[in-house]
Amino acid sequence: MTHRIEVNIETGVITKVEYTAEEQAVHDAAVVAQQAAEAQAAAATQQQEQQQTA
Amino acid sequence: MTNYTKSTNFATKDALASGNALKIVKGTEIDTEFNNIATAVATKADLASPTFTGTVTIPTLAVSSTLAVTGASTLTGVVTLTSQPILSSLTASKIVFTDSSKGLVSAGTLGADQGGTGVANNAAMTVTGSGNYAYTRTLTAATNVTFPTTGTLSTLAGSETLTNKTLTSPVIAGTPTGVGVLTSGTAVTASGTAVLFSSIPSWVKRITIMFNGLSSNGSLVWLVQVGSGSVTTSGYLGCAQQLNPAPAIGAAQFSTGFGVQTNDASIAVYGHMVLTNISGNVWVESHVMSNTGFNYTNLGGGNVTLSGVLDRINITTLNQIDSFDAGTINILYE
Numbered sequence: 001m002t003h004r005i006e007v008n009i010e011t012g013v014i015t016k017v018e019y020t021a022e023e024q025a026v027h028d029a030a031v032v033a034q035q036a037a038e039a040q041a042a043a044a045t046q047q048q049e050q051q052q053t054a
Numbered sequence: 055m056t057n058y059t060k061s062t063n064f065a066t067k068d069a070l071a072s073g074n075a076l077k078i079v080k081g082t083e084i085d086t087e088f089n090n091i092a093t094a095v096a097t098k099a100d101l102a103s104p105t106f107t108g109t110v111t112i113p114t115l116a117v118s119s120t121l122a123v124t125g126a127s128t129l130t131g132v133v134t135l136t137s138q139p140i141l142s143s144l145t146a147s148k149i150v151f152t153d154s155s156k157g158l159v160s161a162g163t164l165g166a167d168q169g170g171t172g173v174a175n176n177a178a179m180t181v182t183g184s185g186n187y188a189y190t191r192t193l194t195a196a197t198n199v200t201f202p203t204t205g206t207l208s209t210l211a212g213s214e215t216l217t218n219k220t221l222t223s224p225v226i227a228g229t230p231t232g233v234g235v236l237t238s239g240t241a242v243t244a245s246g247t248a249v250l251f252s253s254i255p256s257w258v259k260r261i262t263i264m265f266n267g268l269s270s271n272g273s274l275v276w277l278v279q280v281g282s283g284s285v286t287t288s289g290y291l292g293c294a295q296q297l298n299p300a301p302a303i304g305a306a307q308f309s310t311g312f313g314v315q316t317n318d319a320s321i322a323v324y325g326h327m328v329l330t331n332i333s334g335n336v337w338v339e340s341h342v343m344s345n346t347g348f349n350y351t352n353l354g355g356g357n358v359t360l361s362g363v364l365d366r367i368n369i370t371t372l373n374q375i376d377s378f379d380a381g382t383i384n385i386l387y388e
Contacts, residue, residue: 002377003246004370009239009385010253016246027247030375034274 002027058094061086233257236388244268244378248370250285251385256363261329262386263367265314265343267322272376277311278327278369280337282362287311292339292356298349305354311370312339312356321345322381323352329367335360 002019019027062083070077099106231237239251254261263278270276275294279285287310295305296315306313316323325343332338340355369383 004248004250004374005242005244005246006250006252007240007242008253009237009251009387010255012240014240014242027374030373034272034373034375 055097056094058091061090234388236386239385239387241382241384244369244381244383247374247377248368249378249383250366250368252366254365254367254387256365258364258387259331260388261367263327263329263369264384264386265323265325265327266382267324268381268383269319269322269379270316270371270376271319271379272371273317273319274372274376275306275308276314276316276369276371277308278314278339278367279311280329280358280360280364281366281368282335282360282364285366285368286358286360290356290358292354294352294354297351297353308356312341312358313354314341314343315352315354318348321348321350325352331364335362335364337364
């Protein structure tokens with residue numbers, strides 16, 4: 001489960017806040033979208049390099 | 055004490071006829087009169103140095119020389135002293151007022167040489183000094199002085215709020231805290247998609263964010279966001295750049311936070327980001343950081359206008375996709 005850290009500087013209390021199911025779903029979708037975008041960008045770069053080589 | 059009472063009326067004898075036996079003045083009658091006189095005189099006070107017994111009632115006593123009271127005496131009426139009284143030779147004891155509500159009453163003032171202040175004081179015992187004199191109290195042992203729990207006094211070791219005080223060349227032995235003092239937050243090991251510092255005081259004008267070997271598990275840019283009540287995710291101006299030998303990453307604009315350019319999951323960033331409050335709720339940002347082992351330098355600057363007083367800082371990654379996996383973060387605020 002993904003989390004974030006919250007630090008209350010008034011009290012010094014550090015809290016690890018786990019994502020809710022909804023937040024986790026949004027996060028997972030964003031990760032998948034990012035991975036797809038990176039794969040697409042890598043493919044485009046590879047294609048461009050092949051064209052230049054040819 | 056006996057008054058003289060006449061026993062024989064000698065005047066009536068003059069009217070009696072000769073030959074009347076009562077007309078004769080007898081020696082016994084005369085002797086009786088003298089005895090009566092002797093008794094009366096012997097029981098009256100002498101003019102010089104009389105000695106009284108019992109209760110003496112004197113309507114008005116005028117003492118022209120010395121009044122000596124040698125025994126225990128009680129004055130039951132109002133005693134008015136019209137001239138300066140002198141109490142001397144009080145060697146055995148001191149004057150004691152057994153009823154505290156009936157102490158000395160004076161229409162004037164009691165001088166400092168007599169334990170007073172020299173000026174008139176009120177019922178609240180407000181001590182008013184006249185003249186420029188130091189208030190000196192010389193003590194030879196540890197002494198506690200108890201002041202009111204509230205008011206305008208300050209005690210040596212108490213916790214009071216001082217107003218409008220000027221400290222000249224103060225020596226601060228402890229760690230100062232409070233408004234306007236450089237204060238450190240709490241260092242935290244970074245993990246997860248964000249590290250949020252909350253409850254930042256409203257008086258803060260400058261914040262330094264310390265990145266100590268901060269690393270994320272991806273190549274996405276990092277964002278530092280501020281907020282008032284909630285994290286502000288829009289309206290940022292400025293850009294950030296990462297300088298590295300090759301390939302260089304050019305400057306990029308970021309509107310969802312103050313960007314810190316990173317492009318490698320293996321780098322660890324060291325450096326500072328400084329936020330300053332230029333006016334109102336407008337904050338100006340700049341940062342210079344670098345990496346170990348990769349010869350990268352991160353720099354940038356920006357600005358954001360918040361809807362209210364800044365109370366939080368959120369260090370995160372673009373779209374909160376990557377997670378921090380190493381390093382510590384803390385803030386200094388002042």
